[in-house]
Amino acid sequence: MAQVRAASRRRIRGGADEMLEVTVGDGAGGQLMLTYFGRRQVWRERELRPGRWGLFAGKVTEFRGKRQLNGAQYVLFSEEGEASEEVEEFAGALIPVYPAAAKVPTWTIARCVGVLLQVVTPPEDPLPSTVRAHGNLVDIATALREIHRPSSKEDLYRARRRLKWDEAFAVQLTLVQRKHRAAAWPARPRRRKQEGLLAAFDATLPYELTAGQRTVGEEIAEDLSTPHPMHRLLQGEVGSGKTLVAVRAMLQVVDAGGQAAMLAPTEVLAAQHYRGITELLGPLGRAGELDSAEGATRVTLVTGSLGAAARRRALEEISTGRSGIVVGTHALLYEGIDFADLGLVVVDEQHRFGVEQRDALRAKAEQPPHVLVMTATPIPRTVAMTVYGDLEVSTLSQLPQGRSPIASHVVPAADKPAFLERAWKRIREEVTAGHQAYVVCPRIGDTGSSEEDAPDGADDNGRRPPVAVLDVAPLLSEGPLHGLRIGVLHGKLPADEKDTVMRAYAAGKLDVLVATTVIEVGVNVPNATVMVVLDADRFGVSQLHQLRGRVGRGSAPGLCLLVTEAQEGTPARERLDAVASTTDGFRLAEIDLEQRREGDVLGATQSGRRSHLRLLSLLHDTKLINDARAEAISLVEDDPELERHPALAASVAALVDEERAEYLEKG
Numbered sequence: 001m002a003q004v005r006a007a008s009r010r011r012i013r014g015g016a017d018e019m020l021e022v023t024v025g026d027g028a029g030g031q032l033m034l035t036y037f038g039r040r041q042v043w044r045e046r047e048l049r050p051g052r053w054g055l056f057a058g059k060v061t062e063f064r065g066k067r068q069l070n071g072a073q074y075v076l077f078s079e080e081g082e083a084s085e086e087v088e089e090f091a092g093a094l095i096p097v098y099p100a101a102a103k104v105p106t107w108t109i110a111r112c113v114g115v116l117l118q119v120v121t122p123p124e125d126p127l128p129s130t131v132r133a134h135g136n137l138v139d140i141a142t143a144l145r146e147i148h149r150p151s152s153k154e155d156l157y158r159a160r161r162r163l164k165w166d167e168a169f170a171v172q173l174t175l176v177q178r179k180h181r182a183a184a185w186p187a188r189p190r191r192r193k194q195e196g197l198l199a200a201f202d203a204t205l206p207y208e209l210t211a212g213q214r215t216v217g218e219e220i221a222e223d224l225s226t227p228h229p230m231h232r233l234l235q236g237e238v239g240s241g242k243t244l245v246a247v248r249a250m251l252q253v254v255d256a257g258g259q260a261a262m263l264a265p266t267e268v269l270a271a272q273h274y275r276g277i278t279e280l281l282g283p284l285g286r287a288g289e290l291d292s293a294e295g296a297t298r299v300t301l302v303t304g305s306l307g308a309a310a311r312r313r314a315l316e317e318i319s320t321g322r323s324g325i326v327v328g329t330h331a332l333l334y335e336g337i338d339f340a341d342l343g344l345v346v347v348d349e350q351h352r353f354g355v356e357q358r359d360a361l362r363a364k365a366e367q368p369p370h371v372l373v374m375t376a377t378p379i380p381r382t383v384a385m386t387v388y389g390d391l392e393v394s395t396l397s398q399l400p401q402g403r404s405p406i407a408s409h410v411v412p413a414a415d416k417p418a419f420l421e422r423a424w425k426r427i428r429e430e431v432t433a434g435h436q437a438y439v440v441c442p443r444i445g446d447t448g449s450s451e452e453d454a455p456d457g458a459d460d461n462g463r464r465p466p467v468a469v470l471d472v473a474p475l476l477s478e479g480p481l482h483g484l485r486i487g488v489l490h491g492k493l494p495a496d497e498k499d500t501v502m503r504a505y506a507a508g509k510l511d512v513l514v515a516t517t518v519i520e521v522g523v524n525v526p527n528a529t530v531m532v533v534l535d536a537d538r539f540g541v542s543q544l545h546q547l548r549g550r551v552g553r554g555s556a557p558g559l560c561l562l563v564t565e566a567q568e569g570t571p572a573r574e575r576l577d578a579v580a581s582t583t584d585g586f587r588l589a590e591i592d593l594e595q596r597r598e599g600d601v602l603g604a605t606q607s608g609r610r611s612h613l614r615l616l617s618l619l620h621d622t623k624l625i626n627d628a629r630a631e632a633i634s635l636v637e638d639d640p641e642l643e644r645h646p647a648l649a650a651s652v653a654a655l656v657d658e659e660r661a662e663y664l665e666k667g
Helices: 042-049 087-088 106-119 129-135 140-148 153-182 197-204 211-224 242-255 269-286 309-318 356-364 380-387 419-430 469-478 495-506 542-547 571-581 585-596 621-637 648-657 658-666
Strands: 001-014 015-024 031-037 053-057 058-064 066-070 075-078 231-236 258-263 298-304 322-330 340-348 370-375 391-398 406-412 436-440 484-491 511-513 528-533 557-563
Touching: 001 031, 015 140, 031 495, 053 106, 058 571, 106 140, 129 621, 140 153, 153 621, 153 648, 197 242, 197 269, 211 231, 211 242, 211 370, 211 391, 231 242, 231 585, 242 269, 242 322, 242 340, 269 298, 269 322, 269 495, 298 309, 309 322, 370 436, 406 419, 406 571, 419 436, 419 528, 419 557, 469 484, 528 542, 542 557, 542 571, 542 585, 557 571, 571 585
Parallel strands: 031 066, 231 370, 231 391, 258 322, 258 340, 298 322, 340 370, 406 557, 436 511, 436 528, 484 511, 528 557
Antiparallel strands: 001 015, 001 053, 015 031, 053 075, 058 066
């Protein structure tokens, strides 16, 4: 609510047009300038006379150091000497602000809501009285009234808390019910053998497992031994040894007569996992070959680029069960790939796959297989599901022996170009010392797309297009990195060419790899010690954390330089500063969550702004969510199908319909 202080018209654009400027103030020192363009503003000038009080709405912007509203909507109060109804209603009151449309301002919605509150019959409260008492919650009728017309801030807080509770409780009841039902699902136990592939593998390891790897390994081994499907998230800092934990779990399943499948998001990563697992197992993974160990299994790679003969051979190994471990991309989801006995699904970097894709792989087993999902940085949806308690969580935070920490620094290229020159010199220094480097770009180049098909052009803010691999590589080769052996890698290269480049880089035949985010996950070259990320502000928090995990994988320290033109104080720069300040994956996930919201927790969107949750914040309402979960567990244990609470069951069904409930189960 504000009062008009002054109003005046003036000509603009050489007299061809007019602008009406209106200054309004709130009586406490705050002022805004309202601007209206066009020659027909006389009627508005008559309305907006100094001294008039009203409500003004619009988007606040800043122009020449002054705050203003362009084309603001408004409703004026009566000019009568006595206080009008509007003034009495709004003066000193908490005013609800509703999302408005172009022709339906917020106060019109507020007026309609007010009328509705006078005539509506409050619904039956679906929450059991015992739950309301335990949670100190107001009844639903009070909450619905006070959320729209609160008598005080305390009443508004109590109303919001009750409605947040309803959202949290509905989701928690759904998850707890499904977990309760899943306890009856049959899954084949995959118990550990005292003597077998896993024991033989452990005996050949040239190093000791970390305490975290041993603890997490025991948790997974116990889950695999139960007659119910495991559904566990393995959160591990970059370089903490998640893959080794997964390999040990897969070997336990193979020992028990089953098969294990590892799903990777890219062919580069799938091939990397295949080579890495094959090298780790040695003779234990070469069944049927001359140098195979007794009781060995086979490791099979399945990608979309396999030739016809290789594909037939791979399918035959999988369907007969000769291949105990299968590594692949989306190609594993296609019809025609049948497992003899799929016992475990390992999903690496789960956020790169849709939920339906992961579920399609699980459906390839006659009985629900055990599922292990791995990630170095939980993205918003994963954090949300973890907070909700849908997944059992294991965490690896300790780096294996020989791994070095990674130092990260922001390079402000626009303000301090000398810093960028120094970055190229650091690459030369590392190469001279016998190490290798990555240079990462957001875009490929001549195809006009990044790995995420970003547009090749300026964005909505007028920024230049992001730098591209195919442009940067020759500039570096001819300029600051002249004389170094430079390779190029991106997602549009043919599969065999990508594999050739990665093999050459891993073998030390290339000094610098200029690449897109195709190297984001799983690429393991211990000799790489420095990474320069160009236009780092174009990447998300999770991507940056994953990318820098490609360096420091050996005994030499890792260095990641985040090059940006983002100015200090901007959200993009603050995001980069946060990434540079910590390697804590969960803290970075919280930063990501703060900036990108939880995503659609009850639907297909894995991250972003759209959410079915209206009031609940997964980041700030953790205690309320945990309390709701405890009440949900207690209630479901006593009444699994909510048969004695039909109103509550109907309320849950309205908030979490069957389609979304199934989606949560698949997650």
